[in-house]
Amino acid sequence: MARFHDEVRPILEGDGTAGDRLERAVTAHLRIAADEPDELTLLQVEVKALAPARRARIVAERDAYEHAWRAFIRDGMRDGSFRCEDERTAGFMILAACNWFSQWYHPTGPLGVDDFAARFTALFLDALRAEPAPDMTPAHASYRRALP
Numbered sequence: 001m002a003r004f005h006d007e008v009r010p011i012l013e014g015d016g017t018a019g020d021r022l023e024r025a026v027t028a029h030l031r032i033a034a035d036e037p038d039e040l041t042l043l044q045v046e047v048k049a050l051a052p053a054r055r056a057r058i059v060a061e062r063d064a065y066e067h068a069w070r071a072f073i074r075d076g077m078r079d080g081s082f083r084c085e086d087e088r089t090a091g092f093m094i095l096a097a098c099n100w101f102s103q104w105y106h107p108t109g110p111l112g113v114d115d116f117a118a119r120f121t122a123l124f125l126d127a128l129r130a131e132p133a134p135d136m137t138p139a140h141a142s143y144r145r146a147l148p
Contacts, residue, residue: 001043001061003032009065012072018081019096019125021072026124029098034113036100044099066091073128082128094124105145 010026010141033040043062047055060124084090097120105116 001039001058001065002067004029005061007032007067012068014069018072018076018079020123022076022124022128023117025069025072026081026094026098030117030120031115033042033098033102034105034107037105039092040099040102066095069095076128084128085115090128093127095126 008025008028011028013022013023016024042050043058047058047062050058070087072089073082073084073090073094075083077087082090101116101120107113110135111119
């Protein structure tokens with residue numbers, strides 16, 4: 001988690017447009033994921049198997065990192081760069097895609113890390129800037145949570 005805090009958080013909390021910071025943060029995150037896939041596997045899959053004290057430390061670091069992403073998204077919502085109803089869900093979307101990248105990315109594949117970062121960023125920006133669908137009022141959206 002140290003590299004995420006050292007390399008990505010300053011981007012999220014730094015200067016620049018929301019879109020620019022998103023691109024730089026996603027690129028940095030994916031580079032770390034490609035460099036350290038075992039650490040991400042530990043964070044996603046094996047964290048429950050750790051000793052309680054170590055698990056608590058890692059979960060606290062992970063939660064702080066997730067919070068930095070949510071704060072970044074909330075700032076983008078506040079300044080009008082992003083249109084989404086909830087920064088928590090948007091943060092989960094971004095981090096789920098970026099974290100799982102380490103499970104399927106192969107460095108000898110046809111696309112490099114930066115190629116994927118550009119594509120991920122384009123998708124995330126499209127999602128975050130999208131106008132809400134007319135039929136997705138808060139009352140209408142709540143039924144989706146009840147579906148199996």
